[in-house]
Amino acid sequence: MIGIIGIAMIFVMVFGGYLAAGGKMGIILKAMPFELMMIGGAGVGAFMISNDLAGIKHTLKDLGKVFKGPKWKPDDYRDLLCLLFGLIRIARANPVEVEQHIEDPENSSVFGKYPRILADKEAVNLICDTMRSASMNYDDPHQVEEVLEKRIEANQHHALHSSHALQTLADGLPALGIVAAVLGIIKTMGSIDQPPEILGKMIGGALVGTFLGVFLAYGLVGPFAAKVKAVTEEDAHFHxxxxxxxxxxxxxxxxxxxxxxxxxxxxxxxRPGFSELEEALKSVKQEAA
Structure with a gap:
């Protein structure tokens, strides 16, 4: 919701301020379809050149983060702590019993209590792989921590691809706006014999290209990239x-x-509150008993 409000505010403040200052939308509306075709089309083409199909799909999917926000909510962090608590207790009481949970989490009664976590394959694999390694005596805390750190960093690097791709597009849009504006000036120079009022409108239409390039870069695509990065980094706290x-x-x-x-x-x-988490852990203990 806050993303939609932000977009609406950008348009209202920019164009509302322009109209309040006495500007007229006629020239902008007349030139905008052609300028958008040049700037937007070139931007999309450049985006397709610089990304493979998987990267394009990943970026389009991640655009939803601008409006949905982080995937993991405070209740999910509480549930994750309860899940880990239950697995640790089982592993220490009966190492054989915990194997059935980490080898087949889809049919595990422990994982089954937390369907949102179970649906995240990387989170489940991270838990199961680490606990499986511990059961195989690969239990040096420092080595395991280093392995987990590298794995999480690799996942984070991949997850941030969408943000980098959008930021690259944002960086190029002002230059594409200049390209469109130069083409408009070239068109104007071809009509230099026209009266000043005609030339003025043509030059104004050409400058719409520069305006759109900068507006799209810093008003929309750049903020989208920043939001996707912020949400991705926050979701990384879960792992x-x-x-x-x-x-x-x-x-x-x-x-x-x-x-x-x-x-x-x-x-x-x-962060779950101490008392809130304590109550949740008591429920886990009672169910285990």
């Missing part, structure tokens, strides 16, 4: 929380301490 808890588990801290380590390393605006 980082998994790393913090499972590494703490390898240090043989008490299960409750492992969960608290994860909670404390979660950003404050999405």
């Amino acid at each position: 980082q929380l998994i790393r913090e808890v499972l590494v703490a588990n390898l240090h043989n801290h008490a299960a409750a301490i492992c969960i608290e380590v994860g909670r404390q390393n979660t950003p404050s605006h999405i």
Whole structure:
């Protein structure tokens, strides 16, 4: 919702200010379809050249983040901590029993309680792979932490592709606007014998290209890139929380301490409250009993 409000404010403030200052939309509306065809078409073409099909699909899909915001909500972080708590307790009480959960999470009664987490294949694989490694005596906390860090960084690098692609497009739009404006000036110079009032409208139409290039770059595409990056980076905290808890588990801290380590390393605006989490963990303990 806030994304839609922001877009509406941009258009209202820019064009409303122009009209309030005495500007007329006639020249802009007449020139805009042709300028948009040149600038937008060239921008889309450049975008297609610089990205493969998978990157294009990924970017188009990620545009929804501008309006939807982060995928993971505070309740999801609480559920993740409860899931990890349950798995750690089982692993310490009965290492054999936990194998059925990490080898087949789709049919696991523990994972099944949290369908949103189960639907995220990378989060599930991160949990299962790490716990499986621990059961195979690959349990050096520092080595595991390094492996998890590299894996999360690789995932993050891939996830940020959309933001980089949109920012590259935004950086090129002002130059494409200048190209459109120059073409308009060339057209005007071909009609230099026309009276001043005709030439004035033609020059004004040419300058619409420069305006659109800058407006689209800094008013829309650039902010879209920044929002996609911000949302992607915030969602990355979900996987980082998994790393913090499972590494703490390898240090043989008490299960409750492992969960608290994860909670404390979660950003404050999405961090579950201590009392809230304590109540949720009590439910996990009661169900296990």
